[in-house]
Amino acid sequence: xxxxxxxxxxxxxxxxxxxxxxxxxxxxxxxxxxxxxxxxxxxxxxxxxxxxxxxxxxxxxxxxxxxxxxxxxxxxxxxxxxxxxxxxxxxxxxxxxxxxxxxxxxxxxxxxxxxxxxxxxxxxxxxxxxxxxxxxxxxxxxxxxxxxxxxxxxxxxxxxxxxxxxxxxxxxxxxxxxxxxxxxxxxxxxxxxxxxxxxxxxxxxxxxxxxxxxxxxxxxxxxxxxxxxxxxxxxxxxxxxxxxxxxxxxxxxxxxxxxxxxxxxxxxxxxxxxxxxxxxxxxx
Amino acid sequence: xxxxxxxxxxxxxxxxxxxxxxxxxxxxxxxxxxxxxxxxxxxxxxxxxxxxxxxxxxxxxxxxxxxxxxxxxxxxxxxxxxxxxxxxxxxxxxxxxxxxxxxxxxxxxxxxxxxxxxxxxxxxxxxxxxxxxxxxxxxxxxxxxxxxxxxxxxxxxxxxxxxxxxxxxxxxxxxxxxxxxxxxxxxxxxxx
Numbered sequence: 001x002x003x004x005x006x007x008x009x010x011x012x013x014x015x016x017x018x019x020x021x022x023x024x025x026x027x028x029x030x031x032x033x034x035x036x037x038x039x040x041x042x043x044x045x046x047x048x049x050x051x052x053x054x055x056x057x058x059x060x061x062x063x064x065x066x067x068x069x070x071x072x073x074x075x076x077x078x079x080x081x082x083x084x085x086x087x088x089x090x091x092x093x094x095x096x097x098x099x100x101x102x103x104x105x106x107x108x109x110x111x112x113x114x115x116x117x118x119x120x121x122x123x124x125x126x127x128x129x130x131x132x133x134x135x136x137x138x139x140x141x142x143x144x145x146x147x148x149x150x151x152x153x154x155x156x157x158x159x160x161x162x163x164x165x166x167x168x169x170x171x172x173x174x175x176x177x178x179x180x181x182x183x184x185x186x187x188x189x190x191x192x193x194x195x196x197x198x199x200x201x202x203x204x205x206x207x208x209x210x211x212x213x214x215x216x217x218x219x220x221x222x223x224x225x226x227x228x229x230x231x232x233x234x235x236x237x238x239x240x241x242x243x244x245x246x247x248x249x250x251x252x253x254x255x256x257x258x259x260x261x262x263x264x265x266x267x268x269x270x271x272x273x274x275x276x277x278x279x280x281x282x283x284x
Numbered sequence: 285x286x287x288x289x290x291x292x293x294x295x296x297x298x299x300x301x302x303x304x305x306x307x308x309x310x311x312x313x314x315x316x317x318x319x320x321x322x323x324x325x326x327x328x329x330x331x332x333x334x335x336x337x338x339x340x341x342x343x344x345x346x347x348x349x350x351x352x353x354x355x356x357x358x359x360x361x362x363x364x365x366x367x368x369x370x371x372x373x374x375x376x377x378x379x380x381x382x383x384x385x386x387x388x389x390x391x392x393x394x395x396x397x398x399x400x401x402x403x404x405x406x407x408x409x410x411x412x413x414x415x416x417x418x419x420x421x422x423x424x425x426x427x428x429x430x431x432x433x434x435x436x437x438x439x440x441x442x443x444x445x446x447x448x449x450x451x452x453x454x455x456x457x458x459x460x461x462x463x464x465x466x467x468x469x470x471x472x473x474x475x476x
Contacts, residue, residue, distance in 0.1 A: 102313035103423060134422060216422055217429035263422030 047084075049074040049276065050157075050200045057156050057166075060251040070156045075149055076273040078191040078202045079210065080140060083125030085132070088140050090117055095136060104135035108266045126190035128208045128271040134263040137211045137272040146274035148213035151258070153275060155251070158205070160198035168248060177250035180206045187269040205250070211272040215258040315449030316423055321416035326393040326409040333449070336408065339377045340471045341445040342464065345426055345438065347384035348396045353440050358400060360442065360459050365406065367465045372472045373406065375447075381420060382411040383428050383436055424454070444468055447475045 052075055056067040089096045089110075096116035097109055110131050112120040119125065132140075134148075141147050149157075161167035161176075168174075180186070187208045196202045261267075311317050317334040324330055344361055346354040358380070365378055380402075382388035388396075393409035396402075402409075412420075421428055428438035442459050444452040444467050453467045 101315075101318045103315060103318050135419075138419075214418070214429075216418075216425075216427045218427065262425045263419075 047080075047274070048077045050077050051278070052153070052157055052199055054156070055165075057152070057159065059152065060155065060248055060255065068152050070152050072278045073149070073153055074276040074278060075153065075157055075199075075201060076146075076275065077196070077200060079128035079208060079271050079273045080137075081126050081191060082119050082123055082129050085129035085140065086117065086119055086125070088143060092139070092143065095139060100136070102264075104139075104264060105133035106264050106266055109133060109136070111266075124188065124190050126192075127188050128191055128203070130187050130208060130269055130271045131266045132271065133266050134211050134215065134261070136266075138213070141272075141274040144274070146276045148211060148272060149275035151212040151214050151217065154210065154212050155254075157197070157199055157201055158251070158254075160201075162195055162197055165198050174248050174250055177205045181250060181253060187271070208269050208271040209254070209257055209267070211270065212258070215261055216263065218255060218259045312448055312450050314451070316420075316445060316451075317449040319416075319419065319423065321412055321419060323410040323412045323416070324390045326390055326397050326407075328390040331410075336377055336379065337449060338447050339375055340372075340447055340468060340475065341377050341379055341443075341449075342468060343379045343381065343424070343443045343445060344441070345381045345383050345421060345424065345428070347382055347436055348388050348392055349384065349434055350436070353438070357440055357442070357459075358402075360461055362400070362402065363461045364442075364464050364468070367461065369469060372469060375472045375475070376406060376468060377408050378402075378406055379408045379410060381417070382409070383417055383421065383438060384430075385411050385413055385417055387434075444471060446471055 052070075052073055054070040054072040056069050059068055093099055093116075094101075097111070097113055098116050100109055108131060112123075112131065114121055138148055159166045159168050161170065161173050183206075186206060189207060191207065192202045194203065194206050197204060257270075261270075311334075317332075317337050319333050322330055322332060342361065342364060344357050346357055348354075361378055361380065368376055380393075382393065388411045390409075390411060393411060397407060397409055424441060424443055426439050426441050428436055431437050439456065440459065441454050441456045442464055443454045444464060446452055452471050453464075455464055
């Protein structure tokens with residue numbers, strides 16, 4: 001009898017404790033914090049990265065002729081694959097397709113996956129992951145201590161062909177990329193099955209389009225009309241006349257795509273790769 | 285007998301636990317309050333966007349050293365504020381988010397608020413770090429770019445959010461103040 005009373009008392013106090021815990025940590029808030037707080041987990045981090053020494057480069061468009069400086073950085077040698085992204089959502093259920101918050105990804109997010117943790121039927125685990133939003137790409141990168149490359153970093157590496165760091169003046173450089181862009185369904189092919197560029201980086205053009213960290217930094221059309229005219233070179237066909245490199249139609253296509261994106265969009269042939277600073281900032 | 289009361293009390297506690305679990309209601313999946321970024325207001329207090337929950341929000345992104353578009357945006361915000369129906373006022377927050385976190389410290393935002401007579405409690409100024417600012421701009425589909433150490437190029441958007449953080453409307457470019465005020469009024473009424 002006394003015994004039971006004691007057990008009941010313990011039971012009650014457990015009840016009280018769990019109550020107060022719940023008040024302090026609403027379930028909703030906790031599950032969300034996992035998105036970006038650095039507690040996101042990923043076990044596969046071993047994609048080789050190419051060292052890019054940086055330098056000055058002339059952005060593809062813009063009427064001013066000033067050069068943009070790119071600091072040294074590391075870039076994944078290839079895009080993130082289906083298999084790697086599967087591992088990511090397995091250890092981070094918040095990014096599974098039935099759990100993802102709508103504000104972070106539109107309804108087409110991983111829409112072709114058979115389940116939350118099953119790749120699309122017939123998908124190659126080594127093909128690049130697509131149908132993911134900017135938020136998802138950013139969360140993935142942060143989960144392995146990396147980040148997305150900036151637009152300037154990506155374009156800096158994209159200037160290279162197989163033999164030179166800047167092939168923009170070669171006519172076959174642009175022709176080759178346009179040819180690649182015209183091939184259909186190339187996003188289903190595995191990574192690293194084509195030769196690398198000068199920096200040892202694979203698949204810059206032949207499989208997918210890629211998210212960049214600051215894709216939202218190109219101001220055009222509607223924005224230009226709203227009183228800001230900084231990037232009018234892309235407005236009203238201005239791009240054709242004030243692009244620094246009018247032969248580089250491939251780059252124009254990339255900029256056009258980026259301006260049309262919103263961060264929650266998911267696109268069937270838009271994926272990403274990660275980057276990292278060469279210097280680790282401990283206090284970041 | 286003793287045992288019986290203990291049992292009753294324990295059951296009672298357990299039930300009350302369950303009730304609390306159901307409350308508060310989960311945020312809508314598309315709510316901006318799902319963002320976990322940390323911000324500081326013009327008084328230097330740390331807060332999450334979620335702390336703005338419960339009021340209809342009018343949100344704009346600006347930077348205080350801006351000489352061109354932002355003064356117009358700020359005056360539009362003031363004009364919106366002046367046109368809010370009296371009975372709606374305490375259900376609305378007007379939020380100005382800095383796109384220049386490096387320059388716009390809480391102290392600077394406080395000074396800016398004072399200079400522009402925006403010191404009443406419905407005015408909220410927020411500043412964070414570059415990454416959170418970029419993320420928030422992306423949620424608003426707002427484009428911006430640092431074009432020099434003191435200047436940004438950016439799109440002009442005023443957004444209205446419901447009290448649980450869902451986007452109700454966005455006005456871009458030449459912003460029609462009366463339209464924003466009307467949306468605001470409807471949103472406040474709907475949430476009552």
